[in-house]
Amino acid sequence: MEEFYRQLFERQQQAHDMPSNVRIWEWARDVFRLLFPERNAKKLLTLDALKASFGLLQNELFDLLLSSRDCADCDHALIVEHFFARLPELYDLMMEDATAILKGDPAARNLSEVIRTYPGFLASCMYRMANQLWLDQVPLIPRILTEYAHERTGIDIHPGASIGRHLHIDHGTGLVIGETAIIGDYVKLYQGVTLGALSVDKLFAGQRRHPVIEDHVIIYAGATILGGETVIGHHSVIGGNVWLTSSVAPYTTVYHKPNTEFVHGKSIQ
Incomplete structure (x- = not known):
């Protein structure tokens, strides 16, 4: 002792x-x-x-x-x-x-x-x-x-994240914004959204590992968007419970159905 x-x-x-x-x-x-x-x-x-x-x-x-x-x-x-x-x-x-x-x-x-x-x-x-x-x-x-x-x-917002003007966090409980995330102007985020990294290996410290969210994007509850090369194009809508590890073009709507995601009704991986 x-x-x-x-x-x-x-x-x-x-x-x-x-x-x-x-x-x-x-x-x-x-x-x-x-x-x-x-x-x-x-x-x-x-x-x-x-x-x-x-x-x-x-x-x-x-x-x-x-x-x-x-x-x-x-x-x-x-x-x-x-x-x-x-x-x-x-x-x-x-x-x-x-x-x-x-x-x-x-x-x-x-x-x-x-x-x-x-x-x-x-x-x-x-x-x-x-x-x-x-x-x-x-x-x-x-x-x-x-x-x-x-x-x-x-x-949970890391102070190193880059966030633009006119941010609307609605409810917000469980929201996570990682260190290298970049968020544009007029973005709306709901509860349970994760803007995270594909890997938490310490080898990636100091590197861009969180997504880019362009202007006028809405991300609904429970959506998870991962990766430093993932870009959500401006004026897009990401539906609730969507899991994304790849980019989507501007003016895209992504929504979730069991076992798959859909962009304007078309299945994506």
């Missing part, structure tokens, strides 16, 4: 070289709440108070980076400056995602309802913040943010 305790103690020391997952998540949550006061119980009464709150979050991100051994070689100040300089653009992307849900879901009554209640909106917002940090080569923190969103929503 003494050796076991010693090993655990050594891991305890190593663990404190990284800010806690909760602290990292709370930072992102507080950014989210300032962007969307519908999610914030605290009302800010002046413009100066709003600016001061963002200033505190800038300082907090700097401290998170500074206290992380994994980010010892990061240019902390530049990363913070870049993230907050891009925040207006990220906010516009988030608002477009909220608008996509409002326009695409008959059950959504207004933007406030989407912002306050829709898990797909929360997941896409956390992805967009995490992706910005990922693009600035911040280690681990982006994964922590998207995994916390995964834990809360059941929606």
Whole structure:
């Protein structure tokens, strides 16, 4: 037992070289709440108070980076400056995602309802913040943010994925978007969709292994699309429970029947 305790103690020391997952998540949550006061119980009464709150979050991100051994070689100040300089653009992307849900879901009554209640909106917002940090080569923190969103929503989006404008995640539970997936604009994804790799062998690390989804594509519940060479052409519709490992042309409809898939009524392998 003494050796076991010693090993655990050594891991305890190593663990404190990284800010806690909760602290990292709370930072992102507080950014989210300032962007969307519908999610914030605290009302800010002046413009100066709003600016001061963002200033505190800038300082907090700097401290998170500074206290992380994994980010010892990061240019902390530049990363913070870049993230907050891009925040207006990220906010516009988030608002477009909220608008996509409002326009695409008959059950959504207004933007406030989407912002306050829709898990797909929360997941896409956390992805967009995490992706910005990922693009600035911040280690681990982006994964922590998207995994916390995964834990809360059941929606698993890797921060390395490339996702365009006007994303609509409908329901979303069980949705998986892999690291090298590329998703265009005006795409709608339902629950249980997997945009995955044909192989999870470590030999493929760092290579493109997830599909490309072009603009204006709808993918219905339970569909699985695999492979780095698989391209779903723009304005296509992929039906529920379809399994695809090969590309389909633009304006294609693919639907599932037992033991086969059909494109416009023709059987495909």
